[in-house]
Amino acid sequence: MSSSQDIVIIGGGHAAAQLCAGLAEAGQGARVHLVCEEASIPYHRPPLSKTFLRSPEEAPQLHRAEAWYAEAGITLHLGDPASAIDRAARTVTLRSGAVLGWERLVLATGTRARRLPALVGLSNVALLRAADEAAQLRSMLSAAQQVTVLGGGFIGLEVAATALGLGKHVTVLESAPRLLSRAVSPALSEHVLATHRAAGMDIRVGAKTGAWRTEGQRLAAIEVDGQALPVDLLMVGIGAVPETALAEAAGLECADGIVVDAYMQTSDEAVLAVGDCTRFPDRRAGQALRLESVQNANDQARTAVATLTGAARPHDAVPWFWSDQGSLRLQMAGLVPAEGTPGANTVRRPGPNAAGFSLLHYVNGMLRCVESVNAPVDHMMSRKLLEAGRSPDPAVAADPAVPLKTHLA
Numbered sequence: 511m512s513s514s515q516d517i518v519i520i521g522g523g524h525a526a527a528q529l530c531a532g533l534a535e536a537g538q539g540a541r542v543h544l545v546c547e548e549a550s551i552p553y554h555r556p557p558l559s560k561t562f563l564r565s566p567e568e569a570p571q572l573h574r575a576e577a578w579y580a581e582a583g584i585t586l587h588l589g590d591p592a593s594a595i596d597r598a599a600r601t602v603t604l605r606s607g608a609v610l611g612w613e614r615l616v617l618a619t620g621t622r623a624r625r626l627p628a629l630v631g632l633s634n635v636a637l638l639r640a641a642d643e644a645a646q647l648r649s650m651l652s653a654a655q656q657v658t659v660l661g662g663g664f665i666g667l668e669v670a671a672t673a674l675g676l677g678k679h680v681t682v683l684e685s686a687p688r689l690l691s692r693a694v695s696p697a698l699s700e701h702v703l704a705t706h707r708a709a710g711m712d713i714r715v716g717a718k719t720g721a722w723r724t725e726g727q728r729l730a731a732i733e734v735d736g737q738a739l740p741v742d743l744l745m746v747g748i749g750a751v752p753e754t755a756l757a758e759a760a761g762l763e764c765a766d767g768i769v770v771d772a773y774m775q776t777s778d779e780a781v782l783a784v785g786d787c788t789r790f791p792d793r794r795a796g797q798a799l800r801l802e803s804v805q806n807a808n809d810q811a812r813t814a815v816a817t818l819t820g821a822a823r824p825h826d827a828v829p830w831f832w833s834d835q836g837s838l839r840l841q842m843a844g845l846v847p848a849e850g851t852p853g854a855n856t857v858r859r860p861g862p863n864a865a866g867f868s869l870l871h872y873v874n875g876m877l878r879c880v881e882s883v884n885a886p887v888d889h890m891m892s893r894k895l896l897e898a899g900r901s902p903d904p905a906v907a908a909d910p911a912v913p914l915k916t917h918l919a
């Protein structure tokens with residue numbers, strides 16, 4: 511990286527924050543511009559569906575204070591999204607009309623919450639992606655008695671569990687036959703379902719939603735399995751869509767995500783992309799993936815920093831994820847094998863107490879994924895095992911008297 515290099519980062523979420531930190535640490539004197547659509551400097555998104563909703567006083571937790579960016583020589587462009595990229599001229603135009611030149615450009619544009627067009631603009635319907643939406647949802651929650659969550663994925667269930675903890679009557683509508691079906695094993699889905707139901711959540715899996723009935727600007731009812739379900743507050747948590755519009759308009763290859771190589775370079779080497787918005791080649795999975803997690807955003811940003819600072823190395827990270835839902839602390843390391851994978855088997859390892867356990871998923875004797883429930887030490891050790899490519903004997907791994915770290919020695 512030459513000392514005069516201009517790097518423009520478009521984003522302002524986890525990946526962008528980690529890029530800024532990595533470039534500052536590398537200390538090679540690049541001029542860095544951070545272009546953020548949101549008016550805030552980068553903050554942590556995970557609390558928005560958890561502690562933030564519970565605590566009226568809680569503010570978004572910043573990655574770093576604003577002064578840090580100035581000290582690191584990073585110029586902030588807040589609340590001024592990038593509206594166009596000119597790859598030939600190597601410029602980015604912002605909504606304000608400002609034009610920034612770059613030698614390397616990094617797209618860290620994340621995802622946006624998937625919407626249902628029929629419900630946009632209704633006063634008792636919420637989405638959750640950014641801090642302003644979380645603040646709106648928090649005030650809507652304080653006024654609601656009954657909360658309906660559309661979508662039994664991570665964010666929907668986290669909001670549902672938070673709402674239940676606030677004393678609301680909560681209904682979750684999931685169209686798939688099980689909860690979290692894209693991310694966890696059927697056995698874990700079953701456990702999550704049973705735990706939330708036991709806590710008093712009304713969860714309907716395989717739910718068929720039909721017509722929506724509005725009264726003025728409010729959603730009054732949804733048809734569920736042929737019956738009208740009255741709605742007080744509806745939170746729509748039906749997944750996220752990668753934010754690729756800028757990249758597509760700039761002629762970069764996209765396929766449900768901005769396509770990058772193992773160095774986070776897009777189809778134009780001068781342009782990198784990181785985080786939720788990317789589709790990247792995963793060595794362990796042997797295929798291209800798009801992941802939505804803090805771990806993925808941070809690790810891809812580290813790979814991009816290495817590329818930008820002349821220390822390029824291929825991306826190679828064990829994916830991991832967590833989700834806090836009421837009494838459940840779910841932690842996943844690796845990717846769960848698809849249902850029906852030949853040679854797959856699972857062993858259950860009891861956790862440190864009755865509420866905890868881990869599911870170790872093997873394929874042809876190789877450890878592929880560990881799903882932990884209220885077993886944080888086993889989760890940490892599982893990540894290390896997967897990073898080291900170790901596959902403990904399933905019978906021994908199932909014995910809680912033998913710490914998983916034994917298998918790392």
Ligand SMILES: Cc1cc2nc3c(=O)[nH]c(=O)nc-3n(C[C@H](O)[C@H](O)[C@H](O)COP(=O)(O)OP(=O)(O)OC[C@H]3O[C@@H](n4cnc5c(N)ncnc54)[C@H](O)[C@@H]3O)c2cc1C
Pocket residue numbers: 520521522523524525526545546547548555556557558559590591592593618619620621638639640665753756784785786787801802803804805807830831832833834
């Ligand atoms: C409520 C919630 C809870 C979550 N909980 C967890 C959790 O418990 N564990 C976990 O691992 N992950 C969790 N996630 C997912 C995690 O937050 C994301 O994977 C992570 O934020 C991805 O980082 P990113 O930088 O790729 O994208 P983001 O953090 O989404 O940031 C993208 C940023 O780019 C900005 N942007 C988009 N287009 C432009 C443009 N044209 N110009 C300028 N800026 C632009 C967006 O406004 C946004 O600020 C959660 C997400 C949400 C929303």
